[in-house]
Amino acid sequence: MGEVIAVASQKGGVGKTTTVVNLGASLAELGKRVLLVDVDPQGSVATSFGMSRYDVRAGILEVFTQDLPIREAIHRTEIEGLDIVPSNVWSDEEEKRNLMGAAAESKLRQALKPVRDEYDFILIDCPPNLGNLTFNALIAADSVLVPVQCEYYALKALGRFIKVIRSVKAQHNPSLRYRGFLLTMVDLRSNLARRVMEKVRYTLQDLVLDTIIPRNVRLAEVPYYGKPAVLFDRSAKGVAAYARLAKELLYGSTGQ
Amino acid sequence: MGEVIAVASQKGGVGKTTTVVNLGASLAELGKRVLLVDVDPQGSVATSFGMSRYDVRAGILEVFTQDLPIREAIHRTEIEGLDIVPSNVWSDEEEKRNLMGAAAESKLRQALKPVRDEYDFILIDCPPNLGNLTFNALIAADSVLVPVQCEYYALKALGRFIKVIRSVKAQHNPSLRYRGFLLTMVDLRSNLARRVMEKVRYTLQDLVLDTIIPRNVRLAEVPYYGKPAVLFDRSAKGVAAYARLAKELLYGSTGQ
């Protein structure tokens, strides 16, 4: 029985896509069967695997708007056991009319039912807002993983996010739980990052994952190479961090 | 007659808020009258001026949903000549029901009419998506300033953004023009940043502003101090860069 994890934050640029892509690759490297689902119209997951619009047979758009069985939108990747459902909302008019507003909030949950048992993990990449698509992901998910960039705007965004989770749990998905808050792009030499880290740990206590993702340029090169970092630089700091995160999610605290 | 500039990009975390706040402060320092309008439900502009929900009498929410005259939502800041209309969408349900979907796309343009002549510049901070609020800003604006983080996902996002501008011009706001593409968070020691910069300049040519905004931790401390960087470290690299940007917008190319 696979676990569905929504990777979400309304704050932009905190590492949602980078986490979905590289955590997914790390879990697959540990022998797990993993599906990445991109519900962000930006389509950054496809970009991370070098896919252009011509490589995408069908995607999340048809699943949402034409009831396409999600199995038809699944694409294999270079990594054994790692599949993706790309976001193929290529035009904004479509995004606004069909996706952002119209789909029922439990659309994705229904769509994922037939394939849940075929994967150990399903990771959902969310857009940087708390609109309909993120709601769909939170309603489909068993748990939510929240990347937190160690900066002040991202810190301030947490309060609102926690409120939304509470209301989703109360009104739509009572079994939704936190998988954890993940500190990302951490530069330990920076006082600002340390201050924010301390504050996040003080406020959120055990909900903060042990694993920290350091700022590492190799992670930013994923969309350049069109593949997760483990495929082009296995020795990178960022790759090791996502491998630790995968183990923490599988086996519990790393006790760092 | 004031110029209305939308600061927009659907890519998250590229420096939209940081640009609105610090460019606004720089223009005010040069004696211009400036209004910052935040249409992003995250409310990062208020955070940048240390305002909590208790400091906000009224904001963009009442302007959009209760036809409050925008003058009633204007708040003074510590900087002479710099005013703000904060975003006060505190709850997401409100955001989804009232703001994201319902408001007519020309709502903001109508709302700004009575105050346009009282300011030399009106800068609009947009959310990281191409939904209704960003459309409102693009329809209200004379021009659009596009922060571009020097990384690959942000580069890939440009194509879609340019398409949206083209369609807004064709269908809603024919006089909308580019104020320019602004390279942000630039670390010149990084090959990745140089490669992306070259690509942006090669593709967008004269549309790329001369001024570059370097990565500078003082800019990231704005939400910690609750004021634009010029007020707590006038000597910072980031402050000098936004001062150069202000001059470039006022007087034309800096010829860098």
Ligand SMILES: Nc1ncnc2c1ncn2[C@@H]1O[C@H](COP(=O)(O)OP(=O)(O)OP(=O)(O)O)[C@@H](O)[C@H]1O
């Ligand atoms: N640990 C890291 N070290 C260095 N760069 C990183 C790291 N994590 C992410 N990045 C880079 O930072 C930027 C933001 O990350 P990413 O796009 O994954 O965030 P996001 O939350 O998915 O953004 P959005 O809100 O736009 O969807 C990207 O350019 C990415 O390559």
Ligand SMILES: Nc1ncnc2c1ncn2[C@@H]1O[C@H](COP(=O)(O)OP(=O)(O)OP(=O)(O)O)[C@@H](O)[C@H]1O
């Ligand atoms: N030139 C810079 N140097 C260092 N840090 C910066 C710089 N510009 C922005 N930042 C920091 O990077 C993060 C992203 O910037 P900011 O929040 O302004 O982007 P945004 O595009 O408004 O994000 P969102 O899409 O969430 O609205 C913030 O933590 C900010 O403090």
Ligand SMILES: [Mg+2]
């Ligand atoms: Mg993303």
Ligand SMILES: [Mg+2]
């Ligand atoms: Mg912002």
